[in-house]
Amino acid sequence: MAEASGAVALPGMEVRQLERNLYEVYIGPAHPGSGHMRIIVRVEGDVMVEVDPDIGFVHRTMEKLSEGRDWMKNIPLFERMAILDACNVTLPYVEAVEKLLDVDPPERAKYLRTLLCEINRVASHLYGFGIFGVFLGHSTLYMWAFGDREIFVELAEKLTGARLTHSYPMFGGVRRDMPDDFGKHVRKATAYMRRRLDEYAKIFLNNPNIRSRLEGVGVIPKGRAVEMGLAGPNVRASGVKYDVRLAEPYEAYDRVDFEIPVYEEGDSLARAWQRVDEMRQSLSIMEQAVDWLEKHPREGFIHEKFWKTAPPIYKQVYAGAVPYAGKYRVKMIPLYASLRVPAGRSFARVESGRGEITYYVESDGKDTPYRVRVVSGSFRNVIAFKYAMPGHRLADLPAIYGSFDYFPPEWDR
Amino acid sequence: MSTSAQGIVDRLKSALGEGISVEQLKGYLELQVDPGRLVDVARRLKESGFDHVKSVTAVDYPAKKQIKVIYHVSSMLDEELARYVVGLATSVDRDDPVVPSLVGVWLSAEFHEREVYEYFGVRFDGHPDLRPLLLTPDLAAQKILRKDFKVVEEDDYLKLTFEEYTSTKRWV
Numbered sequence: 001m002a003e004a005s006g007a008v009a010l011p012g013m014e015v016r017q018l019e020r021n022l023y024e025v026y027i028g029p030a031h032p033g034s035g036h037m038r039i040i041v042r043v044e045g046d047v048m049v050e051v052d053p054d055i056g057f058v059h060r061t062m063e064k065l066s067e068g069r070d071w072m073k074n075i076p077l078f079e080r081m082a083i084l085d086a087c088n089v090t091l092p093y094v095e096a097v098e099k100l101l102d103v104d105p106p107e108r109a110k111y112l113r114t115l116l117c118e119i120n121r122v123a124s125h126l127y128g129f130g131i132f133g134v135f136l137g138h139s140t141l142y143m144w145a146f147g148d149r150e151i152f153v154e155l156a157e158k159l160t161g162a163r164l165t166h167s168y169p170m171f172g173g174v175r176r177d178m179p180d181d182f183g184k185h186v187r188k189a190t191a192y193m194r195r196r197l198d199e200y201a202k203i204f205l206n207n208p209n210i211r212s213r214l215e216g217v218g219v220i221p222k223g224r225a226v227e228m229g230l231a232g233p234n235v236r237a238s239g240v241k242y243d244v245r246l247a248e249p250y251e252a253y254d255r256v257d258f259e260i261p262v263y264e265e266g267d268s269l270a271r272a273w274q275r276v277d278e279m280r281q282s283l284s285i286m287e288q289a290v291d292w293l294e295k296h297p298r299e300g301f302i303h304e305k306f307w308k309t310a311p312p313i314y315k316q317v318y319a320g321a322v323p324y325a326g327k328y329r330v331k332m333i334p335l336y337a338s339l340r341v342p343a344g345r346s347f348a349r350v351e352s353g354r355g356e357i358t359y360y361v362e363s364d365g366k367d368t369p370y371r372v373r374v375v376s377g378s379f380r381n382v383i384a385f386k387y388a389m390p391g392h393r394l395a396d397l398p399a400i401y402g403s404f405d406y407f408p409p410e411w412d413r
Numbered sequence: 414m415s416t417s418a419q420g421i422v423d424r425l426k427s428a429l430g431e432g433i434s435v436e437q438l439k440g441y442l443e444l445q446v447d448p449g450r451l452v453d454v455a456r457r458l459k460e461s462g463f464d465h466v467k468s469v470t471a472v473d474y475p476a477k478k479q480i481k482v483i484y485h486v487s488s489m490l491d492e493e494l495a496r497y498v499v500g501l502a503t504s505v506d507r508d509d510p511v512v513p514s515l516v517g518v519w520l521s522a523e524f525h526e527r528e529v530y531e532y533f534g535v536r537f538d539g540h541p542d543l544r545p546l547l548l549t550p551d552l553a554a555q556k557i558l559r560k561d562f563k564v565v566e567e568d569d570y571l572k573l574t575f576e577e578y579t580s581t582k583r584w585v
């Protein structure tokens with residue numbers, strides 16, 4: 001660093017001179033903003049000419065690890081990809097295995113899954129928002145978003161018993177039913193969050209400082225976004241109306257009422273607004289799901305195929321007759337431990353907070369999978385670093401990087 | 414996707430011509446082609462509206478001495494096609510796996526192909542920047558997702574004598 005004439009070392013950055021006026025800048029992997037990721041940028045003056053995302057610092061080879069574990073034990077494994085979006089991340093795995101087992105979960109389980117998916121989506125967008133605020137030096141938003149996210153984390157805790165790693169969807173259903181007073185908490189949270197989103201717009205999105213840093217920065221045109229195969233809010237902010245919840249509705253999404261917000265601009269500001277609008281839709285879906293769950297009797301949170309193997313005490317607990325560590329807290333059904341999945345190949349996809357997440361599952365009839373392939377939304381968005389950043393100034397890097405709602409453990413897997 | 418899938422199967426058959434079998438699996442349709450025809454079929458798929466790659470998967474079959482590479486593609490702009498996922502599959506020799514790269518057809522395959530390359534050692538002919546993505550070069554050389562690479566679990570106990578431990582101590 002020091003030898004290179006004219007090179008300046010900033011905290012977390014390493015700079016190397018390649019030729020006159022062309023420098024190679026290493027950002028990360030220990031940069032306070034970048035997370036566990038390195039970006040190798042070549043700058044001419046202060047304009048980025050080549051960007052190479054160097055990822056893999058939190059790679060755990062989940063696809064290989066899953067081949068040595070029981071079908072059931074892979075749910076907590078894949079959850080570690082994005083613990084703040086745990087239900088969305090494990091749901092397609094569960095759906096793919098259900099397709100092989102030929103099991104369709106009961107209606108109530110579908111609504112419970114939808115409910116937790118949306119709680120997770122709001123929590124995950126708020127997390128992304130907080131990090132985005134820090135990137136732009138807006139510490140207030142960071143505090144606000146992380147504080148408000150706590151409400152949704154606690155909602156998830158009330159529903160599942162765990163703050164982040166809930167392992168809620170199980171083959172054929174969910175792990176437990178919701179508590180009696182859950183609807184009250186959900187309505188309180190959604191009313192509060194709607195009010196807060198207006199305040200977010202005032203302090204952050206309509207703030208002249210923030211707008212001048214985001215508007216027209218990192219523009220991805222519609223055709224380019226599709227060509228790069230981006231996923232989730234990033235592609236919708238470029239004017240593509242594509243959402244798995246719309247294209248191939250799963251769980252209860254074909255019975256709840258919601259819109260897919262789309263922005264035409266494709267810049268960093270549009271990507272930020274996109275997430276706010278999606279949060280509003282998620283809050284509405286949460287209310288609809290909880291309304292349905294309250295109106296319908298508590299029956300069938302798990303498929304009959306599994307429930308009939310449960311010992312009688314489980315059924316008494318679920319009916320509320322025997323209090324066991326709180327109401328409706330059924331233990332794991334023993335059949336899962338010895339589950340064998342019929343041979344076959346299946347594919348499932350779900351719209352998670354950071355975009356579409358897909359699983360390809362292949363079974364050869366044994367008690368462990370033969371091959372599981374998972375691609376998360378974040379991984380599909382990595383390519384945008386390479387193609388959307390060159391041409392901008394180095395100072396715009398955090399604004400573009402933050403607007404993609406990056407999450408290294410999810411793309412490294 | 415049971416009853417309505419017939420429409421898409423017919424559409425695929427008319428776009429790709431005869432001689433390609435379309436297999437209906439759970440959640441996607443699989444087309445099996447030879448490596449030589451891969452680029453041609455991919456171009457036809459792209460022309461008929463499949464605009465991006467969702468995932469590139471490889472599966473190792475040591476008994477058959479084959480590695481199967483599957484490109485899962487779908488559409489974002491065509492609402493009808495967006496409902497389906499098509500897996501374009503090809504099988505290659507396990508000892509010398511070479512597949513023509515589809516980055517020229519679908520740019521979105523670029524990072525996926527790099528990942529398959531480091532996991533399985535499958536070389537993509539014509540890829541603009543084929544090097545390991547997530548793994549270090551040492552680990553990538555071991556082709557860790559092939560079936561003959563075994564994951565060794567760590568022991569619960571530290572296999573180390575006191576002398577060894579003290580000799581590797583970094584502090585005084």
